[in-house]
Amino acid sequence: MRVLHAFHGGVHPPENKAQSTGTPIATAPIPPRLFVPMSQSLGNAALPCVKTGDEVLKGQKIGEADGRLSAAVHAPTSGKIVDIAPHAYAHPSGLAELCVVIEPDGLDAWGERKPLADWQALPAADVRAFLADMGVVGLGGAVFPTHLKLSAPSLDTLVINGAECEPFISCDDMLMRERAADVVAGITIVATLMRPKEILIGIEDNKPEAIAAMREACKGNHFEVVTVPTIYPSGGAKQLIRRLTGKEVPHGTRSTDMGVQCFNVATVYTVERAIEHGEPVTSRIVTLTGDVERPHNVEALIGTPMNFLIDYAGRRTGVSEVLMGGPMMGFALPDEDAGVTKASNCLIARSPALLPDRPPAMPCIRCGDCASACPAELQPMDLYWFAKAKNFGKAQEWKLFDCIECGACSYVCPSQIPLVDYYRFAKGEIWGAERDKKAADRARARHEFRQYRVERDKEEKAQRLAERAAAKDLAAPSSQSTLPADDAKAAAIRAAMERAANATSANVAAPTLSDDAKKAAIEAAMARAAARKAEKQAGETQRSANVTQPAAPAGMDDAKKAAIQAALERAAARKAEKQAADTQEQGSANRVKPAGPATMDDAKKAAIQVAMERAAARKAVREAQDAGQKDKNRR
Ligand code: SF4
Numbered sequence: 001m002r003v004l005h006a007f008h009g010g011v012h013p014p015e016n017k018a019q020s021t022g023t024p025i026a027t028a029p030i031p032p033r034l035f036v037p038m039s040q041s042l043g044n045a046a047l048p049c050v051k052t053g054d055e056v057l058k059g060q061k062i063g064e065a066d067g068r069l070s071a072a073v074h075a076p077t078s079g080k081i082v083d084i085a086p087h088a089y090a091h092p093s094g095l096a097e098l099c100v101v102i103e104p105d106g107l108d109a110w111g112e113r114k115p116l117a118d119w120q121a122l123p124a125a126d127v128r129a130f131l132a133d134m135g136v137v138g139l140g141g142a143v144f145p146t147h148l149k150l151s152a153p154s155l156d157t158l159v160i161n162g163a164e165c166e167p168f169i170s171c172d173d174m175l176m177r178e179r180a181a182d183v184v185a186g187i188t189i190v191a192t193l194m195r196p197k198e199i200l201i202g203i204e205d206n207k208p209e210a211i212a213a214m215r216e217a218c219k220g221n222h223f224e225v226v227t228v229p230t231i232y233p234s235g236g237a238k239q240l241i242r243r244l245t246g247k248e249v250p251h252g253t254r255s256t257d258m259g260v261q262c263f264n265v266a267t268v269y270t271v272e273r274a275i276e277h278g279e280p281v282t283s284r285i286v287t288l289t290g291d292v293e294r295p296h297n298v299e300a301l302i303g304t305p306m307n308f309l310i311d312y313a314g315r316r317t318g319v320s321e322v323l324m325g326g327p328m329m330g331f332a333l334p335d336e337d338a339g340v341t342k343a344s345n346c347l348i349a350r351s352p353a354l355l356p357d358r359p360p361a362m363p364c365i366r367c368g369d370c371a372s373a374c375p376a377e378l379q380p381m382d383l384y385w386f387a388k389a390k391n392f393g394k395a396q397e398w399k400l401f402d403c404i405e406c407g408a409c410s411y412v413c414p415s416q417i418p419l420v421d422y423y424r425f426a427k428g429e430i431w432g433a434e435r436d437k438k439a440a441d442r443a444r445a446r447h448e449f450r451q452y453r454v455e456r457d458k459e460e461k462a463q464r465l466a467e468r469a470a471a472k473d474l475a476a477p478s479s480q481s482t483l484p485a486d487d488a489k490a491a492a493i494r495a496a497m498e499r500a501a502n503a504t505s506a507n508v509a510a511p512t513l514s515d516d517a518k519k520a521a522i523e524a525a526m527a528r529a530a531a532r533k534a535e536k537q538a539g540e541t542q543r544s545a546n547v548t549q550p551a552a553p554a555g556m557d558d559a560k561k562a563a564i565q566a567a568l569e570r571a572a573a574r575k576a577e578k579q580a581a582d583t584q585e586q587g588s589a590n591r592v593k594p595a596g597p598a599t600m601d602d603a604k605k606a607a608i609q610v611a612m613e614r615a616a617a618r619k620a621v622r623e624a625q626d627a628g629q630k631d632k633n634r635r
C-alpha cells in the first residue's frame with residue numbers, strides 16, 4: 001500500500017459530476033461549419049498550409065507547427081475550406097484568432113492514416129517529431145506540446161493524472177471508464193520513451209468505475225493505480241506529484257528537475273491513437289453540463305461551435321452564459337460561436353439559479369482563511385493588497401507567479417472578494433509590461449540597425465563612384481595627355497586612383513579613405529574641365545585672329561587696298577556688333593541667372609569697339625574716294 005502525502009490547503013466544493021456520467025460518451029453531430037483555431041497549443045499558433053477552396057480529408061494537416069513550442073493542426077472532418085480568417089476564440093479576452101473554416105461534406109472521410117510502425121526501434125527524437133506532426137498536446141487544459149514533455153533526459157517517476165478534481169467535469173472519468181485499454185497503451189508508449197523507474201496513475205476516490213477499469217487494463221504490467229482523496233485541487237500537477245511522491249516542486253523549478261513528469265490521461269490516449277492508429281488529434285471528449293436537458297459527455301470535432309454543442313445538449317431557458325472549464329478555474333465565453341479547441345474539456349450552461357452571482361465584495365477582515373486554503377502556500381490576502389495597489393514588484397516578490405489560479409482562496413473568502421481576478425489582473429499587467437519592454441527593445445534594435453545600414457550604403461555608394469571615376473581616367477589616357485594638365489594634376493589623378501583601389505580592399509566602414517578618394521576624383525574632374533575650357537578658348541582666339549587679319553592680295557594699289565581693308569573692318573565690326581547684341585540680349589533674358597558685372601563690361605567694351613571700327617571704316621572709305629578723285633583730276 002502506497003503512502004500518500006498531504007499537500008497544504010485545498011477545498012471540497014460540491015462535485016456536480018453525477019449529472020454527466022449517467023450515459024456513455026456520445027458522438028456529437030457534425031455542425032454546418034467548423035471553426036478550427038490555429039492556436040491549439042502553448043507557443044506559436046500553427047501556420048495554415050491550405051487555402052480557401054481546397055477540399056480536405058479528415059486528418060489532413062491544415063496548419064504546420066511554427067517553431068519548437070508549437071504543434072500541427074488537422075482537418076477534423078472531410079469537406080471544403082471556405083475561409084481562413086480571424087474568428088471568435090475561446091479566451092477570456094474575447095480577442096479573435098486565426099481560424100480555418102471548413103464546410104463539412106458529411107462523409108467524415110479519413111485521409112490516409114499512417115501509424116508509426118516499429119516505433120520501439122526508432123530513435124526517441126523521431127517519435128517526438130511524429131507526435132508534434134500529429135498535433136498531440138496536453139489535453140488537461142495547459143495544451144503544452146507533448147513532444148517537449150517527452151524529452152526529459154531521465155525520470156524517476158511518471159505520473160499519470162486521472163484526478164480530475166474540478167466540479168462538473170467528467171470527461172477524463174468517462175474516458176478511463178470506457179477506453180481504459182487505449183489509455184494504458186498510451187502510458188506504455190510514454191513509459192517506453194521516458195524509461196521511468198515507476199509509473200503512478202492518480203485517480204480521485206470519487207471515480208470508482210474509472211479506478212476499476214484502469215486497474216483491470218493495467219493487469220500484467222507494473223503500472224500502479226493510486227486512489228487519492230477527493231479534494232480540490234488534487235488534479236493540479238504539483239499537488240498530485242506532492243500527493244503521490246512527497247516531492248515538493250520549489251518555486252522556479254520544473255518537476256522534471258526533480259525527476260518527475262506528469263501527463264493527463266486524455267493526452268496519453270491521443271499519443272496511442274497517433275502512434276498505433278495514425279490518427280492526429282481531430283476531436284476530444286467534452287462534458288456538456290449545467291442548465292441543459294441532457295448533461296453528458298460527447299466526442300466533439302475540434303472547431304465545433306460551442307453554442308452548437310450546448311443547443312445539442314438542450315439549452316434550458318434562463319441560461320445566462322456558458323463557461324468553458326469548471327466553475328473554479330473556467331471562464332465565461334465572450335462569444336459562444338468559438339470553436340472547440342484541444343483545451344475545451346467542459347462546457348457549463350450557467351444560470352443564476354445553478355451558479356449564483358457573487359455577492360458584492362466586502363473589506364478584507366484578515367481572517368486568514370484564504371491562506372489556509374491555498375495549495376501553493378501563498379498569502380492570498382497580501383497578494384490581493386499588492387495587486388489592488390498595483391504594487392506589482394512586491395506581488396512578484398510574494399510569489400504571485402506560483403499562484404495556479406485554482407480559486408480556492410476566493411471560494412473560502414467570507415468577504416466574497418474575487419481574489420483570483422486580482423491575481424489575473426496583476427499577472428496580465430506584468431506580462432503586458434514585459435511585452436512592451438521587449439517590443440521597445442526590438443524597435444530600438446531595428447532603428448539602430450537601420451542607421452547602420454544607411455551609413456553603410458552611403459559609404460559603399462561613395463566608394464563605387466570613386467572607383468568608377470578612377471576607372472574612367474584609366475580608360476582615357478591619350479585624351480588626357482593632349483590636355484594642358486600639369487604634372488601636379490596628373491599626380492593628383494594618379495593618387496586618387498591609387499586611393500580608390502586601396503579603398504576596395506579596405507574595410508567598407510572606413511569613412512576617411514572613401515572621402516579622400518572622392519575628393520581626389522572631384523579635383524581631377526575639375527582639372528580636366530579647366531583644361532578643356534582653356535584649349536577651347538585658345539582655338540577660338542586663333543580663329544578670330546585669322547578672320548580679322550587676312551593677308552592682303554598682291555599687286556593691288558593703295559586705294560584698292562584701303563577699300564578692301566575698310567570693307568573687311570566693316571564686316572568685322574558688324575560681326576562684333578552682332579555678338580555684343582547677342583550677349584546683351586542673353587544677359588537680359590536670363591532672369592534666373594543674370595549676367596554678372598564682368599559680362600556687362602565686356603558687352604559695353606565690344607559696343608564701343610564696334611562704334612570705333614565703324615567710324616574708322618567710314619574714314620578709310622572717304623579717304624579712298626578722295627584719293628581716286630585726285631588721281632582723276634591729275635590725268
Ligand atoms: S479570506 Fe478574504 S477576508 Fe479573509 S483574509 Fe483572505 S481575503 Fe481577507
Ligand code: SF4
Binds near residue numbers: 370376378404406409
Ligand atoms: S488562486 Fe492562487 S492564491 Fe488563491 S488559493 Fe489558489 S494558488 Fe493560492
